[in-house]
Amino acid sequence: MSIPFLRAPTRQVLGACLLVLIASTSLADEQWRELDWLELMPEEDLRLLENLPEVEHEGSGPAALPDEILTGRVVPEMDGTRARIPGFVVPLKTVGDQRIVEFFLVPYYGACIHVPPPPPNQIIHVTYKPGFTLDALYEPVWVQGTLKTESVENDIGAASYTLVSENVEPYEG
Structure with missing residues (x-):
């Protein structure tokens, strides 16, 4: 489609602007580093986990x-x-309409609730x-925002990282 009232140089400038806009949109999506939970553990902790003795399941606790x-x-x-990281929500604070505005994000369902909590760096x-709602706590989510190495502790658990989220959405592998 041609726009007759635009001269060729103007169309070229508009075309270049469109390309820049498309490229910047792609770059915005790529700004988020998708994290794996083990990336949050220092090497010495990973080595300790690798060398844990095998767990006996008969009659013993966790x-x-x-x-x-x-x-x-x-x-x-x-x-x-x-960062962008998937996980499960342990609600800490909700507002009137049950929107979750503060929570612990954990790597597996039930962490901090039914079993001993994961290490603080997990x-x-x-x-x-803005808050969000979940139909069920076993539904994983993607969370994205800027990760900070700050500790937070309460009755439910202790976290070694904080994140002010810019987006929370359902997890879709």
Whole structure:
């Protein structure tokens, strides 16, 4: 389609602007680093996990993690990372219409509720001002925002990371 009243140079400028707009939109999507939960654990914690003894399931309670893992050491390079990470919600604060505005994000369903909580470096304290609703806590979500290496502790658990979320959406693999 040609726009007759635009001269060729003007059409070229508009075309270049359109290309820049498309490229910047693609770059905006790529700004989010998709994280795996194990990336939040320092190497020494990963080594400790790899060397845990096999768990006996007969008549014993949950296996205890080594105290060193529970210290909540962080990966300093993660501070300030614009991240996108999937996980499960442990609500901490809701508003009138049951929108969740503050929660712990954890790597597996039931963490902090039915079983001993994960190590603090496997819990992210998230705030999301607009809030969101979930039909069920076993539904995973994607959370994206800027990750900080800040500790938060309450009666439910302790987190080694915080994130002020810019978006929360249902997880779709």
